[in-house]
Amino acid sequence: MESELVVQNLTVRYGAVVAAEGVSFTVKPGECVVLLGANGAGKTSTLHGIGGLTPSVGTVRLGDVELGHLSASRRARAGLGHVLEGRHVFPDMTVAENLDVARPRSGAKPPVRPLELLPELKEHLNRAAGRLSGGQQQMLAIARAVAGAPQAIMLDEPTNGLAPKLVARTTEIIATLRDLGYAVLVVEQRLEVAQNLAADVLVLRHGHIVHEVNGTDPELPDLLHAAYLS
Template sequence: MTSDLIIENLDVHYGGVRALTNLTVTVRAGTCTTLLGANGAGKTSALRGIGGLIRASGTVTLGGRRLDGKSAARRAGAGLGHVLEGRHVFPGLTVAENIAVARRRAPRETRRDPLELLPELRSHLDRPAGGLSGGQQQMLAIARAIAGGPRAVMLDEPTNGLSPKLVARTIEIIAELRDLGYAVLLVEQRLEVAQELGSDVVVLRHGETAHRGSGTDPALPDLLHSMYLS
């Protein structure tokens, strides 16, 4: 069972510093939306605010259920999967144990075997996660999110630091998640990722929404170039 993810008027502040202002975006089940922007544009703050990891105002609704005001753990339990920037696997646990930790909280109706999506992890199930390569850890982070039984999945710069081959594989996995019916909210700096996915895009600049459209919009590369330089 998957669901629409709806964010309305999301604001994030760190003390007196504004990180994000009035973000409104709807990610329908079976679609992908990408938040694009330079470093400091508010992309990661958006995902952390949606996920309940930092204080934020505004509304977050998943499948008609309001999640704002709830803890990050309760949002995850309601079906909001989150692949954090930097992977954040449990290095002392094996790959199988990492997946099992996430699977324990998965609702029965949304359970899915992540190894069907990521069969390359099967040969590493008994290895400590801390001994995996960066690309393998990224695959494990995605597998853990799927093992948690999400209805929607957020991924924060999942291609960062990966080889071209692994970037292509990660894009393939995200496309599969979309095609399985998940609402996918992606943070990226690479326009080509949004283009490969045929994703809708929201461009953030200094915490504000500067542009909405499609990743295939021919004007978007020049627009992003000017924003990244300003």
């Protein structure tokens, strides 16, 4: 996995609403970038624009491959993993079946097997995914993304609604993905996730990147506070 994710001048509009404008950043392999910002700042729209789930203009490149003209499914096949907000597992399929259908037809193997990364899923392999707890469904959603043998992984609010212990576990999994060499892009509401990951943080406000700092920067809480209020 040596592909960097490059986003240049990405703009996402919904009719007259400009959700993200001129957004540019790079996520290198083995690096984690976290998008923080208030509700409506444009975080999910940015991820959806990159993933091809919503129309956008600008450049999205993964390694040498231009993704901008590709459908969402082709972007996934090109190596862009996307863990959507809200977990999106197939509720009537078992955990094992959810993982099976996520495997790429190319036969490409991920650097870590999903169940090695998330051994807590092993005891639930024969359960319907819809019967798992919210936290377990989040783990399965991440495992599905890994099963797809991506180069880069985007996660949209992966800790949303999770108990503190599971927030910590999810943060640990994101750190492992980064350390395995994936380019990891995370949308978060929780400052402590970015701090604990010591990630590069992009603060979004009204669809624009207004700050770019490390998660450990002591000024980050104040910068974020100001961006939330303005």
